[in-house]
Amino acid sequence: MAVAAERQKRAGVLRPTSVVESVYESIYHRLMSLEIAPGARIPIDLFARELGVSQTPIREALSRLEREGLVRKEHLIGYSAAPQWTRKQFEDLYVFRLLIEPEAARLAALNMTPEALQQLEVFSADMGQGGPPVDRNTRYSRFARADAQFHDAILKIAGNDVIRTSLSSQHTHLHIFRLMFHTRVTQEALQEHEDLLTAFRAGDSEAAAQAMRVHIERSRDRLLSAFE
Ligand SMILES: [Zn+2]
Known part of the structure; x- marks a missing residue:
């Protein structure tokens, strides 16, 4: 299973294999296309409602995006899109x-x-x-x-x-x-x-x-x- 997913990933095939994966893809596309503007807040409850999922997969997807440098997490404030590069x-x-x-x-x-x-x-x-x-x-x-x-x-x-x-x-x-x-x-x-x-x-x-x-x-x- 993990091998197949890794092969898919390496081959560039984007087939969501789980809820987290599809949530990740959705937010990733919005960040890359600037639909979520640099610096904009990413309210977890709103995204959960919009994507029809619980907050858990949203949080998991966001922490993955945080590791990739596309979102930031601030204490008591929450997640936001990373600012545009200078x-x-x-x-x-x-x-x-x-x-x-x-x-x-x-x-x-x-x-x-x-x-x-x-x-x-x-x-x-x-x-x-x-x-x-x-x-x-x-x-x-x-x-x-x-x-x-x-x-x-x-x-x-x-x-x-x-x-x-x-x-x-x-x-x-x-x-x-x-x-x-x-x-x-x-x-x-x-x-x-x-x-x-x-x-x-x-x-x-x-x-x-x-x-x-x-x-x-x-x-x-x-x-x-x-x-x-
Ligand atoms: Zn190139």
């Missing part, structure tokens, strides 16, 4: 990503196996269309997760655990996607991912590093307009 937080993260991720892509190209490459191709395809037609908000938040999985898979293939954990603790993709709710981000990123895959297919480590550098720089430039 420009400084954003720029600091991108300096860090530019230091780390091109090197991770280079290492991943050196360690690439046919199985690992196939897994990356699956994540990439998930981002392209993946699944039945859904509304724009859901599509967007799913894309954010598939993108996170794609990048994490590269870090995993790279095989350096320090690099992988230092980046995953930042929950990069959840925050940058929430920063700018915009479909252009997804279309352009798809082509950049394709360039990365081309380098991996060719086993060209320098080209992989360069493609990752270009992807992160362009991602930064696309998202900077959120601060203007």
Whole structure:
């Protein structure tokens, strides 16, 4: 059961397996699409009534979202959506990503196996269309997760655990996607991912590093307009 759920998660298939899971998905989509605005309160009783569940699964879903940095809990006040990132937080993260991720892509190209490459191709395809037609908000938040999985898979293939954990603790993709709710981000990123895959297919480590550098720089430039 746990293995199946983990496989589903890794494959990017979003099939709610429990009440907590579906509550989590619902709140996650609203946070990512800014339907729940950054900083806004999340009243547990209201959400319980709206989603037709008890408060327990709401609390469980919120504590998971708290671990992911998307919500905050304050004593006596309760839960609220995490505030939007400042420009400084954003720029600091991108300096860090530019230091780390091109090197991770280079290492991943050196360690690439046919199985690992196939897994990356699956994540990439998930981002392209993946699944039945859904509304724009859901599509967007799913894309954010598939993108996170794609990048994490590269870090995993790279095989350096320090690099992988230092980046995953930042929950990069959840925050940058929430920063700018915009479909252009997804279309352009798809082509950049394709360039990365081309380098991996060719086993060209320098080209992989360069493609990752270009992807992160362009991602930064696309998202900077959120601060203007
Ligand atoms: Zn990406």
